[in-house]
Amino acid sequence: MNTAEERPEAPQAPAEALQAPAEAAQQPREAGRLPQIEIRNLRKVYPVPDGEVVALDNISLTMERGDIYGIIGMSGAGKSTLIRCLNRLDEPSDGQVFVDGDNVLAMSGARLRATRRRMAMIFQQFNLLMQRTVARNVRYPLEIAGVPKKQANERVRELLRLVGLEQKAGAYPSQLSGGQKQRVAIARALAGDPEMLLCDEATSALDPMTTQSILELLQEINRRLGITVVLITHEMAVIRQICNKVAILDGGRLAEQGTVDDVFLHTKSAAGKRLFGILPDQEEAAAPEPALRIVFDGAAAERPLISRAIRESGVDVNILSANIHQLNHKAYGQMLVALPETPEARKRLTDTLQALGLTVEEVHPQ
């Protein structure tokens, strides 16, 4: 773990700006100047009878406005702890969390509650109030904010329409399916006009089709309302489908982070390879002979490409190895093909592949 002295400064947000006095931090902000959420050197330790569990170890992440930021990891990696440290359902042991430049860990009382209202949360187990109707669940955040009843009821109707449950206003949560419950939870989370939505395994209790519809709803909320979504999952498909950025947690440490495309294409960490189902000896396999590495980044469909390349270039292709995944009908991964013998054939094949939108590079045995 880095010591405080060794902390790398986040390049996007100079430390001076973030550590400005509270008055300055409360000035109207120029949109986009400060990251929506910045986590710095976050550490969380749980005391247990025989010592302590380090749930989070020196995590630093930056989430920008409008991101759908995925956090993925195996069970017990510290995902829930991380997201719960953002709104302080869990108290971090060390480190800092900034929301729009304001230090969340320095807040208490009314300021903390106000910040919590800006970062709504949904849960795997929905956590609806079972003795309240759907409409009264959605009205809860408005009630505690003191919104007049008439205005609140109007907003509730609007939100139920948004999540497609206006018919269920008078039902109790126990009368709903899992997917419907999560929709109510989403409507409730949106009631207080949050800027951020924290989702802790929001689809993990749902079947694949329902998962799909909830993910689409989250995406729509992100696009239409401009809400920054932080999404925790242990499923790769969820990340691929709606996230633009991803962080991989492994045993409480940040294994890697970046844009989804980048992390997926150039998976560096062992945890990432495990999650993406890439066998360590398959990935970036050393070429046994001079070869061309063809990278499929999801932009092109897989199968017809190689036959088209062969046809159009007139060069025979000898596949040495391939490790390609189908995700959402797109191909991701790499293929090694033997390097054509003549320079002309080499050039023709490379040009054709590149024209088809693939990334190609020559590799030579070490």
Add this chain to the structure above:
Amino acid sequence: MTWSQLGPLLWQAFGETVYMTVWASVVAYALGLPLGIWLVVTRRGHIMPRPTINAVLGVTVNFLRSIPFIIMLALLFPVTRAVMGSAIGTTSVIFPLVVSAFPYIARMVESSLLEVDRGMIEAAQSMGSTNLQIIFKVLLPEAVPSLVNGAAISVTTILAYTALASAAGGGGLGALAIVKGLNIRKFDVMYSASLLLVALVQVITVLGSRATRGLDHKRH
């Protein structure tokens, strides 16, 4: 004894029993409900963790609960006289009834509130609720069916205590059964007073469990 003699006797005793039970229950709940809430929210890991206060309250409640009512009645004699003006009588015994019942009620309330799922409380916290909002809009409403069930049990317990209150000159059905019935061997008085007491317990129990079921929207 004829019915015309027995009837007014039973009626008066029934009224006294209801009077003692209702007042003792109301006052005991006025003390036990807040205490039960406090026992829950001050727990470690709950919304207002105060482990020391919680431990002190817990020990005190357990101490009070461990004293049998009939002993409490005797122990409190001087205090009851000071508080109620007299140590004996139907109104005076309300004081020892309350002292015996409120720690019991506090524990009943505590166990009802502990049934409320932690996830709901966390959801409420994540929405920026104050602790008071969590207590009054989440903890108590979500626990209503269980609280009602607990109230039915608590009230029948107080009802049973009132029968013992005859030892301190409290009236009611218990006193009628023991003093008039058993001691001077009027068995018809004893049996009819006892039956009425049993019927009262049954009615409260049945109403309690009906209300519990009717109020619960968790299962459908």
